[in-house]
Amino acid sequence: MNERKIKEIERLIGKFFDGETTLREEQRLYEFFARRSVPARLQGYREVFAGFASMQAGEPRRLKLRRVLMRVAAAAAVALIVVSAVVAYAGYREDRHLARLYGGSYVIENGHRIDDLSEIKDDIEKALDDAGRIERRISSANVADNAEQEVLNSIDDPSERRRISEMLND
Structure with missing residues (x-):
């Protein structure tokens, strides 16, 4: 580095400590002391300007x-x-x-009681579906039984009613 540049940096250091530097001049000082090689006579300022550089507004x-x-x-x-x-x-x-x-529901599987609802949920829902199907079948069978009974009750002749009832039950 030539002597003229070193003198310029020394002048800026003096201005800096007098509080007379511009932001651009301060930036030049920060950049100068951030270099790898700094003249030995300015080495003492390196940490000072590194500290000031770390406090600048721009990161x-x-x-x-x-x-x-x-x-x-x-x-x-x-x-x-x-x-x-x-x-x-x-x-x-x-x-x-x-x-x-x-x-409160549970399932007995291989002789062991399982009451973890998340584990037996599918079994419970299958049982409920089966029960619903059975109820519908019973309900439709009851409708047929009721219809047969109504037909039998509408027949006035007892012997004819008995003969038709026997035919339905066969």
């Missing part, structure tokens, strides 16, 4: 990127927590719903 690009990445990571963590909470709450609601519908 280095790496710090900005790091701050953005931290915000993205924080947002992702919040999103993950919200999704986990929603999934946990849905599971809780499902358990409560099953307890309301089938509370």
Whole structure:
């Protein structure tokens, strides 16, 4: 580095400590002391200007990127927590719903009682479907029985009524 540039930096250092530098001149000082090689006679100022440079309003690009990445990571963590909470709450609601519908139900399988409602839900629903089918079949059979009885009751002749009743029961 030539002597003229070193003298210019020394002049800026004097202005800096007198509080007379412009932002551009201060930036020149920060950049100068951030270099790898600084003349030995100015080496003592290196840490001072590194400290002042770290306090400037504009951040280095790496710090900005790091701050953005931290915000993205924080947002992702919040999103993950919200999704986990929603999934946990849905599971809780499902358990409560099953307890309301089938509370106290159990299944005996291979001699072991199973009362975990989430585990036996399908068995309970199958049993309820079967029961519904049986009720519908019984209901339709009752309709047919009632219709037969009405027809028999409408026949005035007792012997004819008995003969038709025997035919229906065969």
